[in-house]
Amino acid sequence: MQSIYKKIEYTMAKNRYASYIHPPYELESKLVHSIQQLDTDTATNILKKINSLERAQLSKHPLTSLKYSIIGSCTIFTRAVIEAGLDTETAFILSDYYINLIDDTSNINALENLEYFMLNDFINVSKRYKQYFYNPLINRVIEYIKKNIETPLTLQEISSIVSVHPNYLSAAFKKEVGKTLSDYISEVKISAIQLYLNNTNLSVTEISQIFNFSHITYFSRFCKKHMGVTPKDYRRQALISKVSL
Structure with a gap:
């Protein structure tokens, strides 16, 4: 050759x-x-x-x-x-x-x-x-959150991944993004849950298991808190919207 x-x-x-x-x-x-x-x-x-x-x-x-x-x-x-x-x-x-x-x-x-x-x-x-225009550290954090959103995420775990102190990461994230790390994780998790509810035939229980909720009740409470409705009601409303289009 x-x-x-x-x-x-x-x-x-x-x-x-x-x-x-x-x-x-x-x-x-x-x-x-x-x-x-x-x-x-x-x-x-x-x-x-x-x-x-x-x-x-x-x-x-x-x-x-x-x-x-x-x-x-x-x-x-x-x-x-x-x-x-x-x-x-x-x-x-x-x-x-x-x-x-x-x-x-x-x-x-x-x-x-x-x-x-x-x-x-x-x-x-x-x-x-494209939802973020931050410094490289925060971009890495956001990328990690999005890739692992189906698993339980903690400040300690994420700070270890990006090799900074948890207190530093918490303050830096709030300063850059304008919200706490915990609030941001919840937003990304809700968006991911909505994708499952809108685009799969998985049951609400199955979706809750994918996101590692220990009980369907906790999953419903989480969704109600952040979406204003339970996952079953959200899916029902989404189906009605699709039919009316």
């Missing part, structure tokens, strides 16, 4: 002979920055400038080569929104969705247009779901 180093040198020589050079990293950096700033117009213009240059040949087949290139764009967009504060699960769901769309598209013009739709959606999803 040809050495990867020889392959790199050969490709460099071939690209220079053909006057092909990959788009400057400066443009990619500007694209990432504009995505993180949720600036759709600037991001679109930079992507157009990048695409006005010759694309790398990633396959002998033009359609396949373009698919690889746009999957590369998808990876860049995904990392950009994650670094800007979008939770990883949302970012990867969107990434998986578009990679499947790219794979299913068999027309070059449609693929080229798809890249711009993809860029738009990454920015729009970030605008809708």
Whole structure:
């Protein structure tokens, strides 16, 4: 098998002979920055400038080569929104969705247009779901809470995960987010419970067990306190709303 180093040198020589050079990293950096700033117009213009240059040949087949290139764009967009504060699960769901769309598209013009739709959606999803713009410590805490919301979470556990004193974390979180860590955990837990109530056929008892409530009564009280209604009433009202739409 040809050495990867020889392959790199050969490709460099071939690209220079053909006057092909990959788009400057400066443009990619500007694209990432504009995505993180949720600036759709600037991001679109930079992507157009990048695409006005010759694309790398990633396959002998033009359609396949373009698919690889746009999957590369998808990876860049995904990392950009994650670094800007979008939770990883949302970012990867969107990434998986578009990679499947790219794979299913068999027309070059449609693929080229798809890249711009993809860029738009990454920015729009970030605008809708990006809920925190805090310092790296608080962002890590929020990310941990969202990933582990189905388990009981304590200040001591979370402070240990991020390697700071519980008192420091408690004060820093309240200062940055404007609410206590306990209140924030309850908000995220309620949002997750509502997702289960709205989108699954699991019983209220089964959902309470998923969230580790020791008794259905405690679960109902928790929901009533934070939603204003019991989980059964919430599900009933949600079903009525769906039927009326």
